[in-house]
Amino acid sequence: MAENGVGASVRRKEDHRFLTGKGSYTDDLNVVGQTHAYFVRSPHAHATINNINTSAALAADGVVAVLTGDDLAADGIGPLICGVSVTSDDGEPHRAPVHSALAQGKVNYVGDHVAVVIAETLTEAKDAAEKVEVDYGILPAVTDTATAADDGQEQIHEVAPNNQCFNWPFGDKAAVDAAFESAHKVSSLDLVNNRMVTNPMEPRAAVGEYNSGTEEITLHLTTQNPHVHRLVMSAFNQLAPEHKLRVVGPDVGGGFGVKIFVYSEELVVGWACRKVNRPVKWTSDRTEAFLADAHGRDHVAHAEMAMDENGTFVAMRVNTTANLGAYLSTFATMVPSYLYAFLLAGQYSTPLIYSEVKAVFTNTAPVDAARGAGRPEATFLLERLVDVCAEDMGLDPAEIRRRNFIPVDAFPYQTPVVQCYDSGDYNAALDKALALADYEGFAGRAEEAKSRGKYRGIGISSYVEACGIAPSAAVGQLGAGVGLWESAQVRFNPTGNVQVFTGTHSHGQGHETTFAQLVTEQLGVPIENIEVIHGDTSKTQFGMGTYGSRSLAVGGVAIAKACEKLIEKGKKIAAHALEAAVGDIEFSDGNFTVAGTDKTMNIAEVAFNAYVPHSYPEGLEPGFDENAFFDPMNFSFPAGTHICEVEVDPDTGVVEIVKYSAVDDFGKLINPMIVEGQVHGGIVHGVGQALLEGCQYDSDGQLITASYMDYAMPRADNVPSFDVDYAPTNPPHNPLGVKGCGEAGAIGAPPAVINAISNALGIKHIDMPATPENVWRAAQTATS
Amino acid sequence: MYNFSYQKVSSVADAVDAIKKADDGKFVAGGQTMLPTMKHRLASPSDVIDLGGIDELKGISVDGDTVTIGAMTTHAEVAASSDVQGTIPALANLAGNIGDPAVRNRGTIGGSIANNDPAADYPAAVIGLGATIKTNKREISGDEFFTGMFETALEDDEVITAVLFPKAEASAYMKFENPASRYAIVGVFVAKSGDIVKVGVTGATACAHRGLRLEKALNGNFAAEAVDEVEIPVEKMNSDIHASAEYRAHLVKVMTKRAVEACS
Incomplete structure (x- = not known):
């Protein structure tokens, strides 16, 4: 291993600037002549806009412009799009209502964008926004996921009868139904996957600048994928041609999915800066973030498992209703379909699976991907159902999992739901987790807790997810509008230091360190001489960005491939300089050496020769700068077992997580410290969903959890110190042997926590978030 | 936040004088509730009179x-x-x-x-x-x-x-926190001096109040189990997404018992 190379817990290179206050976030950017945007938002969940009178606002102090949906349409700015198609059971594509960045004639959720005020100061913009007179015709609101598509419900969009976006069946229904009819035992469960507001620490922001000389728009954004933003805004929103639009995602303070999407505010800022020919800045306040960031999850499902007399799963049937909110966000349709149903096999060899997903519109904020995106929903449903199966069969939860795991010698394993798992050893992770959690000793601990009046419970969650998103041909077949390869450029400067340009984007993941470790490992350049550059469409080549735990598994491979090209070229340069045959040149630890001799040349010298090619191989291009693209052949399939142990206070319903053990298979770890941090963060995210976070609208469509006074985010005192270990297997499709780790905790944790609470109380199920009152009520009837 | 006039006073007399002169003046102490309310444009005092410069306070x-x-x-x-x-x-x-x-x-x-x-x-x-x-x-x-x-x-x-x-001979405060805001969903302060027991309850109702029924039970028998028999009127309890009235009434008893236990 190179010093600071693969496997070293190198301290994060980016942390110096973050910890010394030198990070540069979108809101830190202030431009000469800058104006401020403030959005007039709908206070109603569902209403027609009969009239907008902007005259008083326009006359207010400091106002530069007041713009509405009519202005947007007049300038030919296209509506926001959803980039993935899902075919409904009637053979038609999903219903996609027009989503104008500023409302045209109707608003469909509280926080919907009615107009934008551009003023000299933010205070003036806010003052003027109060003077925009909007005549609303209030309509009944639809907010409940389960009943949104019922007959008689208010219709939100004309193009979507019964508020249905799609009804998407998948699997062999007849075969599954037949298996259920002849099954020894059927276990079933109704469950809700709670709606969450993702809440990255840094709220969304945008600064748009228009250069009338070059006719170029520069848009600084809180984005996880600057090139995707540019592509969508150019190709679909007609904001500006791609070569006249620069999108910069500078330091970004957390994304978790929320910053993948193209939002109204971003498009409007880009458009408005040209329209008023002044820089325009918008920064979301926290209330706006609650109202108008894309939310996550929000499923209601019924799940059934058919078993034989040994508890072997013979078929599974799932019926799901997914709330997509008022409009389709950028990847909304993909989350409850391909990212959900295709993960329903989990770690089990269930041969037959039938899933039906009905996606509905409601008068709530758009719902899209949030850390895990579809996979937490699938995992929660499956891992809860498996515990119910265990109870119904009288089997230990660990034992029923073992009986149904895909055996280690069955990989590659074709599931009945499209995904073909390339590698895994589920028993290994389970065994290690059981040991780490001292599963054997649980009964004694429960007894001791009982003597203190506490109910102690233990819960297992064995998850698998599909990461390394994604093979382009596969996602294209499914209806994605883009390819999901990744790009890299590795550039030596003449003095021997290296700039690595990646198409991914780091917003907390530590890429600047992990990717530098890949390069130091491969090229032998000291890590301090390597700089990772990302997030600016004018600096980096086209790339697809960061989400779906893809950056290392896809983007990292592109970097490695570019490094390989440099080594190949370097061999030619070294061979010439060392007067040897190319075939005799070996490369290791940064040095090109003539095999069997002490004749050697460092890669920095090779780079210098490439830029000062006074004596150089004939016909070889000068320069030492290579790019590469990588399109994965398959998803990667991180998996693992998480075990949560809780103590419930039956007097108050308070749940304390007393022990949490996680054993994950992420393949090879590049930086174990960063990986462990991702595991910790993911688990906390999952614990937040399980115990605390519940986004609620009332029946009028008002968001009643619109601040931290009412929406509970997890904090340090909600979790114990985690016990983390690994049970890696090698993914044959991935040249680096890596799988991805960013979402695992958020996927694995919720069912582990709820299984533990159900175990503690001896109940079948409790919905998330398991709030103290709900747990207290459940404890009243508990059998523990 | 809307515009307002700000003045920092150095005596109570000046503070009183300033508020009398103001159209719609407000005193600000630490500002931990008032400033967020103003930032959300839910309050718009004409004058904010800062008490932070008054040493006598x-x-x-x-x-x-x-x-x-x-x-x-x-x-x-x-x-x-x-x-x-x-x-x-x-x-x-x-x-x-x-x-x-x-x-x-x-x-x-x-x-x-x-x-x-x-x-x-x-x-x-x-x-x-x-x-x-x-x-x-x-x-x-x-x-x-x-x-x-x-x-x-x-x-x-x-x-x-x-x-x-x-001063009380023994006292304890037990707070059941709102998981989001960490304010008290129910907070109970129990103080005992001689034979006198006083109970202050916050979070449960429209504003903090004396738990007279609890006091009565505890005056005769300062022990957690004395609380078991007390009936807490559910209809007076607050109810919101974090805690129903019934749950709050229950928590008043649980927190009282824990406070009593902590006193002994």
Whole structure:
């Protein structure tokens, strides 16, 4: 291993600037002549806009412009799009209502964008926004996921009868139904996957600048994928041609999915800066973030498992209703379909699976991907159902999992739901987790807790997810509008230091360190001489960005491939300089050496020769700068077992997580410290969903959890110190042997926590978030 | 935030003078409730009169069995005060668990009591310990001070100058926190001196109140199990997405029992 190379817990290179206050976030950017945007938002969940009178606002102090949906349409700015198609059971594509960045004639959720005020100061913009007179015709609101598509419900969009976006069946229904009819035992469960507001620490922001000389728009954004933003805004929103639009995602303070999407505010800022020919800045306040960031999850499902007399799963049937909110966000349709149903096999060899997903519109904020995106929903449903199966069969939860795991010698394993798992050893992770959690000793601990009046419970969650998103041909077949390869450029400067340009984007993941470790490992350049550059469409080549735990598994491979090209070229340069045959040149630890001799040349010298090619191989291009693209052949399939142990206070319903053990298979770890941090963060995210976070609208469509006074985010005192270990297997499709780790905790944790609470109380199920009152009520009837 | 006039005064007399002259003036103490409310444009006072420069409102002193805490003393100062810790440790603990460090270093006892948030902690201690609230005009007993949700006995030009807490033989505060805001869903302050037991309850109803039924039960038998028989009127309890009235009524008893246990 190179010093600071693969496997070293190198301290994060980016942390110096973050910890010394030198990070540069979108809101830190202030431009000469800058104006401020403030959005007039709908206070109603569902209403027609009969009239907008902007005259008083326009006359207010400091106002530069007041713009509405009519202005947007007049300038030919296209509506926001959803980039993935899902075919409904009637053979038609999903219903996609027009989503104008500023409302045209109707608003469909509280926080919907009615107009934008551009003023000299933010205070003036806010003052003027109060003077925009909007005549609303209030309509009944639809907010409940389960009943949104019922007959008689208010219709939100004309193009979507019964508020249905799609009804998407998948699997062999007849075969599954037949298996259920002849099954020894059927276990079933109704469950809700709670709606969450993702809440990255840094709220969304945008600064748009228009250069009338070059006719170029520069848009600084809180984005996880600057090139995707540019592509969508150019190709679909007609904001500006791609070569006249620069999108910069500078330091970004957390994304978790929320910053993948193209939002109204971003498009409007880009458009408005040209329209008023002044820089325009918008920064979301926290209330706006609650109202108008894309939310996550929000499923209601019924799940059934058919078993034989040994508890072997013979078929599974799932019926799901997914709330997509008022409009389709950028990847909304993909989350409850391909990212959900295709993960329903989990770690089990269930041969037959039938899933039906009905996606509905409601008068709530758009719902899209949030850390895990579809996979937490699938995992929660499956891992809860498996515990119910265990109870119904009288089997230990660990034992029923073992009986149904895909055996280690069955990989590659074709599931009945499209995904073909390339590698895994589920028993290994389970065994290690059981040991780490001292599963054997649980009964004694429960007894001791009982003597203190506490109910102690233990819960297992064995998850698998599909990461390394994604093979382009596969996602294209499914209806994605883009390819999901990744790009890299590795550039030596003449003095021997290296700039690595990646198409991914780091917003907390530590890429600047992990990717530098890949390069130091491969090229032998000291890590301090390597700089990772990302997030600016004018600096980096086209790339697809960061989400779906893809950056290392896809983007990292592109970097490695570019490094390989440099080594190949370097061999030619070294061979010439060392007067040897190319075939005799070996490369290791940064040095090109003539095999069997002490004749050697460092890669920095090779780079210098490439830029000062006074004596150089004939016909070889000068320069030492290579790019590469990588399109994965398959998803990667991180998996693992998480075990949560809780103590419930039956007097108050308070749940304390007393022990949490996680054993994950992420393949090879590049930086174990960063990986462990991702595991910790993911688990906390999952614990937040399980115990605390519940986004609620009332029946009028008002968001009643619109601040931290009412929406509970997890904090340090909600979790114990985690016990983390690994049970890696090698993914044959991935040249680096890596799988991805960013979402695992958020996927694995919720069912582990709820299984533990159900175990503690001896109940079948409790919905998330398991709030103290709900747990207290459940404890009243508990059998523990 | 809307525009307003700001002035910082250096005496109570100047503060009273300033508020009388203002159209729609407001005193600001630590500003931990008022400033967020103004930032959300939910309050728009014409004048904000900052009490932070009035030295006579600051500080903690002990005189016999009475702890006097100046109205502009921060929660952090109360929590860290060896005088308070030595005389009424439960009060120091209560102060040390209000909000977060930023709130504790800005927020003041006078501001908290004058605001009378139904879920604030201090009102439970004021009632439970039988404190006296001293203003520029008079002394008001804790029992008479809190009159309704965000309502107090204070007049418009009346400024709290100090809160006088009598020492109790034993006292404890038990708070069931809202998981989001960490305000009290229910907070119960129990104080015992001789045969007299007082119970201050916050979070449960429109504003902090004396738990007279609880006191009655505990006066005869200062033990947790004495609480079991007490009936808490569910219909008077607050109800919101975090806790129903029924759950709150239950928590009042649980927190009282735990406070009683902590006293012994």
